[in-house]
Amino acid sequence: MNTTTDAPHVRTEGLTVRYGAFQALRDVTVSLPAGGISGLIGPNGAGKTTLLNAISGFTPIAEGSVHIGHRNITALGTRRRALAGVVRGFQTVRLMERESVLTNVLVGTERLPQPNALAQFLALPSQWRARNRDLAAATEVLDLLGLARQAHRRVDELPFASRRLVEVARVLVSAPSVILLDEPAAGLDQEGRQELAAVLTRVHENHPSTMVVVEHDVDLVKSLCSYVIALDSGAFLRDGTPAEVFGDRQVQLAYFGRAASADA
Numbered sequence: 001m002n003t004t005t006d007a008p009h010v011r012t013e014g015l016t017v018r019y020g021a022f023q024a025l026r027d028v029t030v031s032l033p034a035g036g037i038s039g040l041i042g043p044n045g046a047g048k049t050t051l052l053n054a055i056s057g058f059t060p061i062a063e064g065s066v067h068i069g070h071r072n073i074t075a076l077g078t079r080r081r082a083l084a085g086v087v088r089g090f091q092t093v094r095l096m097e098r099e100s101v102l103t104n105v106l107v108g109t110e111r112l113p114q115p116n117a118l119a120q121f122l123a124l125p126s127q128w129r130a131r132n133r134d135l136a137a138a139t140e141v142l143d144l145l146g147l148a149r150q151a152h153r154r155v156d157e158l159p160f161a162s163r164r165l166v167e168v169a170r171v172l173v174s175a176p177s178v179i180l181l182d183e184p185a186a187g188l189d190q191e192g193r194q195e196l197a198a199v200l201t202r203v204h205e206n207h208p209s210t211m212v213v214v215e216h217d218v219d220l221v222k223s224l225c226s227y228v229i230a231l232d233s234g235a236f237l238r239d240g241t242p243a244e245v246f247g248d249r250q251v252q253l254a255y256f257g258r259a260a261s262a263d264a
């Protein structure tokens with residue numbers, strides 16, 4: 001697996017998130033290795049999505065901090081975090097169903113610096129340069145994901161597995177340095193899962209990034225991730241290699257409801 005120091009590591013310190021009186025995350029300190037693909041696992045309600053939301057700024061933090069490389073981004077909103085290279089995908093497919101694949105992917109380029117409204121109104125050269133840059137980025141990512149031939153098809157004409165990839169393409173098109181994917185394989189069959197794992201590995205080899213994938217499928221995590229963090233009931237449980245984490249008795253109890261012989 002390709003790792004690189006070009007992408008930053010991601011660190012949370014003492015992260016607590018509350019929904020009213022309920023603590024969805026409790027004092028969570030984790031460190032995700034720079035340039036690797038990390039899996040975030042845990043039973044339903046463990047706080048995985050909340051952790052992605054806290055890192056990307058979608059959920060307010062009650063206590064603690066979030067760091068990207070040496071930068072403390074806790075005070076930044078979602079837009080400024082995205083400009084800093086932190087981009088997340090969502091658990092459910094959120095596409096403009098009646099628009100083309102290309103149009104959907106171009107939405108992701110809004111995270112790139114864009115000419116101001118006046119330049120756009122006057123159709124200045126800076127606007128055309130930005131448009132060409134966005135089209136080139138979208139074309140490249142569609143190529144990488146094997147979607148180039150579908151670029152002008154309407155999203156609602158595509159099979160579910162391809163729509164999932166369009167969602168991933170929209171995240172990738174701004175070439176983020178930190179990519180947070182929330183169950184990107186949800187709803188896919190075994191073949192679709194394997195294809196997705198291959199695509200994500202290819203993307204990671206082509207674009208240096210620190211990738212975090214929330215996933216329930218143990219085999220997918222083992223094949224895709226070099227590092228795993230396990231949460232349970234809003235708290236940090238264990239981190240390490242897939243073999244270490246899935247071999248851990250506490251993880252097995254939390255995740256499978258029983259301890260099993262490690263099959264890692």
Ligand SMILES: Nc1ncnc2c1ncn2[C@@H]1O[C@H](COP(=O)(O)OP(=O)(O)OP(=O)(O)O)[C@@H](O)[C@H]1O
Pocket residue numbers: 019022024042043044045046047048049050051
């Ligand atoms: N907006 C919210 N308001 C109140 N409680 C919430 C909210 N979002 C999440 N929760 C609760 O916080 C806890 C953690 O939720 P979260 O979605 O982060 O878990 P998860 O590990 O991603 O679960 P799953 O695997 O089911 O997606 C759960 O008990 C959930 O019900």
